[in-house]
Amino acid sequence: MSRFLFVVPPLVGHVNPTIGVAAELVARGHAVAWAGHHDVVRKLVGDDAAVLDCASPELAARGSDLTGPAAFRFLWQDFLLPLARAMAPGVRAAVAEFAPDVVVADQQAVAGGLVAEELGLPWVTSATTSAELVDPLSGMPKVKTWLAERIDGLRGGSGGPDPRFSPHGVLAFTTRELLGPVELPHDDVWLVGPSVLPRPSTSDFPWEWIVEGTPTVLVTLGTANADAGHRFLAQAAQALSRLPVRAVLVDPDSSLSEVPDNVLVRRHVPQLDLLPRVDAVVCHAGHNTVCESLWHGVPLVVAPIRDDQPIVAGQVVAAGAGVRVRFSRATSAHLADAITTVLDDTTGHRRAAAVVGDSFRAAGGAARAADHLEKV
Amino acid sequence: MSVDTTAPVTGGQVTEDTVLAEISGMLRVLLDEYGLDDVEITMDTRFHEDLELESIDLVSLSADLKERYGDEVNFAEFIAGFELEEIIAMTVGQLVDHVVVSLREAARG
Numbered sequence: 001m002s003r004f005l006f007v008v009p010p011l012v013g014h015v016n017p018t019i020g021v022a023a024e025l026v027a028r029g030h031a032v033a034w035a036g037h038h039d040v041v042r043k044l045v046g047d048d049a050a051v052l053d054c055a056s057p058e059l060a061a062r063g064s065d066l067t068g069p070a071a072f073r074f075l076w077q078d079f080l081l082p083l084a085r086a087m088a089p090g091v092r093a094a095v096a097e098f099a100p101d102v103v104v105a106d107q108q109a110v111a112g113g114l115v116a117e118e119l120g121l122p123w124v125t126s127a128t129t130s131a132e133l134v135d136p137l138s139g140m141p142k143v144k145t146w147l148a149e150r151i152d153g154l155r156g157g158s159g160g161p162d163p164r165f166s167p168h169g170v171l172a173f174t175t176r177e178l179l180g181p182v183e184l185p186h187d188d189v190w191l192v193g194p195s196v197l198p199r200p201s202t203s204d205f206p207w208e209w210i211v212e213g214t215p216t217v218l219v220t221l222g223t224a225n226a227d228a229g230h231r232f233l234a235q236a237a238q239a240l241s242r243l244p245v246r247a248v249l250v251d252p253d254s255s256l257s258e259v260p261d262n263v264l265v266r267r268h269v270p271q272l273d274l275l276p277r278v279d280a281v282v283c284h285a286g287h288n289t290v291c292e293s294l295w296h297g298v299p300l301v302v303a304p305i306r307d308d309q310p311i312v313a314g315q316v317v318a319a320g321a322g323v324r325v326r327f328s329r330a331t332s333a334h335l336a337d338a339i340t341t342v343l344d345d346t347t348g349h350r351r352a353a354a355v356v357g358d359s360f361r362a363a364g365g366a367a368r369a370a371d372h373l374e375k376v
Numbered sequence: 377m378s379v380d381t382t383a384p385v386t387g388g389q390v391t392e393d394t395v396l397a398e399i400s401g402m403l404r405v406l407l408d409e410y411g412l413d414d415v416e417i418t419m420d421t422r423f424h425e426d427l428e429l430e431s432i433d434l435v436s437l438s439a440d441l442k443e444r445y446g447d448e449v450n451f452a453e454f455i456a457g458f459e460l461e462e463i464i465a466m467t468v469g470q471l472v473d474h475v476v477v478s479l480r481e482a483a484r485g
Contacts, residue, residue: 068424068431069463139452143460310430328428329410
């Protein structure tokens, strides 16, 4: 029996994939705990799990105009680097209390890798999005240096392995079918597929809304972008009003003033329960929403906002599983065209989505991830 | 147009005006479907803040530049020379200047 400590940032999409892996480890007789923002993590992992609190600033609201390289600067300078500094003492305390054999450090909870390295513990990277695996800054060496210097500054400039890529191994919750033929940073990047696990549903849903024989479209911008999405959601609602579909639109801020008859607006939805009954998803190309949709063979309309989303959107299009639109400029006409295209079976998007979904199930997910972790 | 100076001509044709017009044309084609009618493209237009270009657009633009100007203009090298702050603030004018200088150097041999 071994002890595994998951170090996570206060981001839903980064915690969720660890839940299935942790459950698998527990089923095999191991002990697990999480180190992270207590309230955020507790809500996701359930009341019975061990959660060791780390001071963690939450990601501040970001407007729709914060995109591209400015969003990159904000993400690191104003969130991930301060997060690493804030979390480090909590991670050290968690290690002292839980005495893990292996630390599983999220790629964006940089304190995990740094502290494990400092204490000489074996650690593995959890890459819940594949965007970092494709070396997104390769064309911008000075930006790469900017980041590397700041990350190294977290450990006093002492140098050492990149805390985002453990030399012991990187769990990547994707497959080649979605990732594409890119070169991986090293041989121990394990493409285990998404860890999609039935999770306790936190929102109720009027299931009678879904009608057999009428296509259902889900529109969601994920958990970290609500404030940026008001214009886009309004255009999407207009687009849907013209289509022979029934739609579920997630509007966490209740920003929509007019709602067409064929659109059900909810502040939250039980996404995993909904996806098997949905025919298309319109989203921001967040890695988890994309993977959960493809897992269920649902084609996508992707409108990336920032961060890893443009890369993930590119992967969806390259896999043939969806259509890309511009988040900031797409009108109801663009969106209506895109939704119609992916709903049309003759375009092949649904089939391509199913192929990626099959690759996900074949990759082994949480069980395969647990196999790798047991060997560390 | 905010550009009223005509740069000295080298190798026959290369002026800031013509290059700006050509690059504006490429950007309009790139964003065509999304209607750029309301956006005037000048030397001061910023790639990110004003045009909201995405990384795939830069890849397309790089291909367009290569097709138009050949190997004399190296967009990848142009981008690689920038610090983060410079990339955030990058303008159409900087690219135009880069193209003009590259073509003149090539013409001089």
